[in-house]
Amino acid sequence: MSTQASATAVEEIHILWTSEGMSCDGDTVSVTAASLPSIEDVVLSAVPGIPKVHLHNKVLAYETGEDFLRPFFQAANGELGAPFIFVVEGSIPNENIHSDPDGFWTAMGNDPETGKPKTLNRWIDELAPKAWAVVAIGTCAAYGGIHAMAGNPTGCMGLVDYLGEDFRSAGGLPVINVPGCPVQPDNFMETLLWVLHQAAGLAPTIPLDDQLRPQWLFGKTVHEGCDRAAYYEQADFARDYNSPKCQVKIGCWGPVVNCNVTKRGWMDGVGGCPNVGGVCIGCTMPGFPDKFMPFMDEPPGGSLSSALLSVYGPFVRTMRSITNKTVNTEPKWRHPGEKLTTGYQPRYPRA
Numbered sequence: 001m002s003t004q005a006s007a008t009a010v011e012e013i014h015i016l017w018t019s020e021g022m023s024c025d026g027d028t029v030s031v032t033a034a035s036l037p038s039i040e041d042v043v044l045s046a047v048p049g050i051p052k053v054h055l056h057n058k059v060l061a062y063e064t065g066e067d068f069l070r071p072f073f074q075a076a077n078g079e080l081g082a083p084f085i086f087v088v089e090g091s092i093p094n095e096n097i098h099s100d101p102d103g104f105w106t107a108m109g110n111d112p113e114t115g116k117p118k119t120l121n122r123w124i125d126e127l128a129p130k131a132w133a134v135v136a137i138g139t140c141a142a143y144g145g146i147h148a149m150a151g152n153p154t155g156c157m158g159l160v161d162y163l164g165e166d167f168r169s170a171g172g173l174p175v176i177n178v179p180g181c182p183v184q185p186d187n188f189m190e191t192l193l194w195v196l197h198q199a200a201g202l203a204p205t206i207p208l209d210d211q212l213r214p215q216w217l218f219g220k221t222v223h224e225g226c227d228r229a230a231y232y233e234q235a236d237f238a239r240d241y242n243s244p245k246c247q248v249k250i251g252c253w254g255p256v257v258n259c260n261v262t263k264r265g266w267m268d269g270v271g272g273c274p275n276v277g278g279v280c281i282g283c284t285m286p287g288f289p290d291k292f293m294p295f296m297d298e299p300p301g302g303s304l305s306s307a308l309l310s311v312y313g314p315f316v317r318t319m320r321s322i323t324n325k326t327v328n329t330e331p332k333w334r335h336p337g338e339k340l341t342t343g344y345q346p347r348y349p350r351a
Helices: 026-031 039-043 065-076 120-130 138-143 159-163 185-199 229-233 302-327
Strands: 012-018 052-057 084-089 107-110 117-119 133-137 176-178
Touching: 012 065, 012 120, 012 185, 026 138, 026 185, 039 052, 039 185, 052 065, 065 107, 065 120, 084 120, 084 138, 084 185, 107 120, 117 120, 120 159, 133 138, 133 159, 133 185, 138 159, 138 176, 176 185
Parallel strands: 012 052, 012 084, 084 133, 133 176
Antiparallel strands: 107 117
16 A cells, blocks of 8 residues: 655654553553564664654553643644654544443543543544554554454444544554554564654655555465464364364464464564464454454364365375485485495596
């Protein structure tokens, strides 16, 4: 996806990060484990080329109460004095469906004019159009996630559902979705780093796919990077969670889910759901969780695909085992006998 962004280089930028959506704060907690780069490296300007960053996140902030909220109010009033990136964590509830006109689903701080809680929706209405970039962190903010599943009473939705597909930030960008439940920490920090370099005029427009995810992070499936993928090809399936083999039969959705966790791991390259015995339940996908339930059951089509593999897979596995046995033996000429049996033929034989 190509979008023309502002060509003016930014030297200083704020990150206004709210997790007042319907959220467990899991994405904030996850990002504290990032290392490529770490949040500390970004805030301390240890990464070359990026603008000076001022981070405002309630979990990571020293300030509390009105002191913490001050930059949010300044940004809403156009008084912040520098561009800002608006990071939204958590699902966006529908504040138009209350039976009580004074009710609300979620809020952050109080409106100074009314003294009543200021809803997340109002913050989004005021901050998103003014932000240089808007980033939805985690599947809840990106697509609605757990809180938006069928039967929920809040009418929750993702940020693009709320703002509309035609939304563009002050920097000319659509909402940037970095899904995950929670988000893979380095996926978010790498995306943020691209946006910061773009704001500094040192990177092209961030490439996004049709679901507004960074293409280079979500362009492949879990299966394509999975350590267990070869077992699938050979129709060699796990029957319980103690097996190192392909887990499609016990509920893994990896072949159809866009996610790089099997390649990247979770922390410092270690972990990632199928890598450590967990099935993929599709948590990075727009259809999560409804289209992936019930969890732990064989996915639709799993029986058909495994049936098609039932002839091809065992045949390939047998042929490979024969070849493996052949190449797993040393050549016969490697011996301490009295005769040279390597087939060596001297070019100039001795008389």
